[in-house]
Amino acid sequence: MTNKHINLNHSRPGKYDALLKQITKDGVCPFCEDNLKKYHQPPILKKNQSWILTTNQNPYAGLKKHLLFIHRQHLISLSQLKTQDWSDLGKLINWVIEKYAIPGGSFFVRFGETDYTGASVTHLHAHLVSGGKRTKNKNEVTIRLGYYK
Template structure:
């Protein structure tokens, strides 16, 4: 089974990068790969987590960070106890550093073909919408939407 599910790509650039990584047989979110990836900027590291901006942020997001466990798992319940506990250190750092008084947190667990995800390595999305900065602002508003389901093609 591939590390990537191409059916949920949002842009051609994202698909091309995932195909390149898939051909190389590497998981972008595993620590050695993400540390050497030219486009992934690590903004914080804890004992068990990496915090990085999403290279392909969702429409409407003024902040879109990923919390990525250093363990290669596909479900939150597969994390070791130390990694589960350390998640809150990473999340607290994000909240404090960005002065957040509200945010969304999304995680897809299991098989990417059904969850709306693209990569078979657990990661959590920290999302703040662009309209959240000024609720009285006039103009176009794009709500942040995170896909939590998909249907793979039948063969």
């Protein structure tokens, strides 16, 4: 069972793994706009010409916010983005930071070959994540962003 849009090696145990296996069986890209509602339960928070913004339904442990920016076209490479795409992304990032009063966070883009990125879905998308404020007794949030050289 294979699906060029899913990398099951980057799944996480539980509901997410079961969902990815179903998507693999269905043979579709779960981030393409026509399929998104079927596989992604959280509502769309906002969209513009280039991007869909939603909450990640499978957030990394320990985060207060985990937001997902999904390109509305099935793109894989950053080189496919146009100037308007970058502008639209910036507007959404600014909107979400203001709306949710996010005091700090991290932003990263998943693009290209998933065996380099750790992504489970091969469709250009980005994450904005924000955890709690660092204190002496808090653990760090761990996110797979790739692999050692």
